[in-house]
Amino acid sequence: MELFVNVILLSFLLAIALAIVRMKDLFAVIMLAGIYGLLSASFFVVVDAVDVAITEAAVGAGVFTLLMLVATVMAGRYEQGARHKPLLALAVVFITGSLLIYGSLDMPAFGYGPAPDHQHVDSHYINESMSEVGVPNIVTAVLASYRGFDTLGELLVIFTAGVAVMALLSTLYDSHSNLGTGPENKWLYEQQMPIRLVVKILIPFIMLFAFYIQFHGDYGPGGGFQAGLILASAIILYAMLFGIRTAKQVISPRFYQCLSAFGILLYGGVGVVALLNGEHFLDYSVLFTDPLAGQHVGIVLVELGIGCTVFSTMILIFLNFYERKNNQLDGCQ
Amino acid sequence: MVVNKLGVAMDILMSAGLRIAGFYNYWVVISLMMTGFYIVISHGNLIKKIIGLSIFQTSVFIFYISMANVEGGSAPILNSEIVQYSNPLPHVLILTAIVVAIATTALALALVVRIKEAFGSVEEEEIQALVEKNKDAKAC
Numbered sequence: 001m002e003l004f005v006n007v008i009l010l011s012f013l014l015a016i017a018l019a020i021v022r023m024k025d026l027f028a029v030i031m032l033a034g035i036y037g038l039l040s041a042s043f044f045v046v047v048d049a050v051d052v053a054i055t056e057a058a059v060g061a062g063v064f065t066l067l068m069l070v071a072t073v074m075a076g077r078y079e080q081g082a083r084h085k086p087l088l089a090l091a092v093v094f095i096t097g098s099l100l101i102y103g104s105l106d107m108p109a110f111g112y113g114p115a116p117d118h119q120h121v122d123s124h125y126i127n128e129s130m131s132e133v134g135v136p137n138i139v140t141a142v143l144a145s146y147r148g149f150d151t152l153g154e155l156l157v158i159f160t161a162g163v164a165v166m167a168l169l170s171t172l173y174d175s176h177s178n179l180g181t182g183p184e185n186k187w188l189y190e191q192q193m194p195i196r197l198v199v200k201i202l203i204p205f206i207m208l209f210a211f212y213i214q215f216h217g218d219y220g221p222g223g224g225f226q227a228g229l230i231l232a233s234a235i236i237l238y239a240m241l242f243g244i245r246t247a248k249q250v251i252s253p254r255f256y257q258c259l260s261a262f263g264i265l266l267y268g269g270v271g272v273v274a275l276l277n278g279e280h281f282l283d284y285s286v287l288f289t290d291p292l293a294g295q296h297v298g299i300v301l302v303e304l305g306i307g308c309t310v311f312s313t314m315i316l317i318f319l320n321f322y323e324r325k326n327n328q329l330d331g332c333q
Numbered sequence: 334m335v336v337n338k339l340g341v342a343m344d345i346l347m348s349a350g351l352r353i354a355g356f357y358n359y360w361v362v363i364s365l366m367m368t369g370f371y372i373v374i375s376h377g378n379l380i381k382k383i384i385g386l387s388i389f390q391t392s393v394f395i396f397y398i399s400m401a402n403v404e405g406g407s408a409p410i411l412n413s414e415i416v417q418y419s420n421p422l423p424h425v426l427i428l429t430a431i432v433v434a435i436a437t438t439a440l441a442l443a444l445v446v447r448i449k450e451a452f453g454s455v456e457e458e459e460i461q462a463l464v465e466k467n468k469d470a471k472a473c
Contacts, residue, residue, distance in 0.1 A: 003354055010361040010395075017368040017388050026380055033384055040391055047402040048409070048419040052428050056394070059435045064387070067435075071442040072380060075449045079378040080456050089375035097367040101360060109355030111404035113417075118403060122420045130411055138409040138421040139428065147425060154429040161436035168443040220410065225432045310432060317439045324446060 002046060003111075009043045024079045026072045034065040050221035051139045054213070058229035063314055066236060070321045074328055134292035135218040135299060143223065144299040144306075148282040151302075152267055155309055159264055162313035169320040171327050196241050206234040214307050218296070224303040228310025236318050244322050253319055256312040263309030270301045358399040365392035377457040379445045383438060390434050397423040 016036045023029050037060015044053035083089075108115035125138055125146065133141040143151055210231035213222030239247035270282065277286040284298025285291035365388060372385025401423035409421035445455055452460045 007354060007357055010358060013395075014361055014364055014368075017365050020384060020388065021368060021372055026378070029381065029384060033387070036388070036391070040395060043395065044398055047398055048406055049398045049401065049424045049427070050408045050410075052394070052398060052424050052431070055428050055431045059431050060391070063435055064438065067439055067442055068380070068384070071446055074446050075380055075455045079376070079381050080458075082377060082458065083375045084377060084457075086375050089371055092374065093367045093371045096370070097363055100363045100366070104356060104359040104363065107356070107359055109352070110358045110399055111402050111406075112355075113403050113405075115400070117400055117423075118420050122422055125421055126409070126411075126418050136411040138411060138418070139424050142421055142425045143428065151429060154433050157433050158436040161433075161440045164440050165443045168440075168447055221408070223428075225428060229432070313436065317436070321439075321442070321446070328450075 005046050006043070006110075009039055009046065013039050013043070024081065026077055026079055027069075030065055030068045030072060033068065034061050037061040037064060051137075051223065051226070054221055054226040055229065058226060058233060062233045063229060063236070063318075066233075066240075066318065067321060070318070070325055074321075074325050133295045133299070135296065137218055137220060137223075139221075140218045140223050140299065140303070144302045145282075145284065145295060148271070148302065151306070152264075152271070152282070155264060155267060155306055158313055159260060159309055162260060162316050165317045165320055169324045171320075171323045192241060199237055199241050203234050203238055206237070207231060210234065214303065215300075217303055218299055224306025224308075225310055228307045229314060231307070232311045232314035232318075235315055239318070239322070244319070244326070248319075253316065256316050256319070259308050260312035260316060263305040263307070263312070265305075266308065267302050267305035270298055270305070274298070358395070362392045362396040362399065365389075365395070379448065379455040379457070380442075383441050383445065386441075387434070387438060390430075394427045394431065397427050 013036060016032050016039070020029050020032050020036075023032070037056060040060060041053045041057035044050075044056055125142055129135070129138050129141040129146075133145045135141045135145075210227045213230065214224060214227030217223035217227070235247065235251075238250075270284070270287070272281075274283045274286055275281050279286045282298075282302075284295045284302075286294060287297045288294035369385045369387075369389030369392060372388065373382050376382055376385065401420040403417060403419050406417045406419040407415045409418045409424065411418075448460065449455050452463050454460055454463075
């Protein structure tokens, strides 16, 4: 049954991808991409990757779609028909694909237990993580403790991307950007009453869910990455429906900037504290008298750092895009 | 006799079907990857290219997660009643990769927005024509 669902979901994904190739209306393409994200999240649930599924649902169906929509509003809705040498491209793609399929014939079949990739660290993580880290969710144990250094690097990449987006698009402190959001807001107030009411009721629950995922991530699926994304989408939803000015009055962009850096510093700080206590960087065992309790404290702190940075970086990226769009529209008038 | 032959044929078909099902994930991954690749090399619109790249990325995610799956396994959250778990390591790698992917996609989109502002277009050919024109103007 699982295999059947798996086959169906993957076929849908393929059909959507082919439709994306053919469509010229980018608005429709982005909506399809949102469905694509949701379907791949469902696929991840079917193959037991629950943590990944939550992340993909928040990213693929949420943040990605929103960002793409804002960018498309600025860059133009329709794609031109002309393509570069489609036949040559098709030939390249076909040959590469055939070679890859030929290569895949040597792979172990899907779900094959004794496959080589399950033979190395995997069994150590599954059998020992409870006694070494003491956290039921193995994914969290690996993410925050065994591979903590790697995760720190990835968090830095996200932070850097956020800074780069700000460098490219920032209008947050232009005097110009404080002007013409009025008419848009008025339009919003009149037009979207039902949606605004529903969203106003939903937002507290979305936020509650995000906090649950943040602080329950070591026992169940979830963690800082997912919580940050979901919390960010709650705020973005609010900003979209109640106007960016209102959202900025609730929490100022300066706060997000500080929070974004604070997350990284918290993560790195936990590592430095471990270092000062005579252990390796990011070895949490020394944070508390009992090594297991130390690990737990370390993981909670590190996940909090991840959550802060991901949350505020996503919001900063969105705010910068949105402000740029408003400025552009003002410039046109 | 006929029934026997039919049974044998059914068995062969079933085993072939299962064998194909065992590779189906990889083939879909390859098809998705090639679809994304095709969009990237043949379409001129920069936003469409970014969508193609993200399809490519997702196919890699699906590949890793498919490899992590173990038949009869369960989600890697420890519980005394469960004996078989899926491989947690690819889950960790992909979980972080998804978030990094959205951050870098945002960066790419920011570049596209700036290109649109500078050139008035996001179609590759129009941008190239503009660049050529500027070059000629400078040469004069």
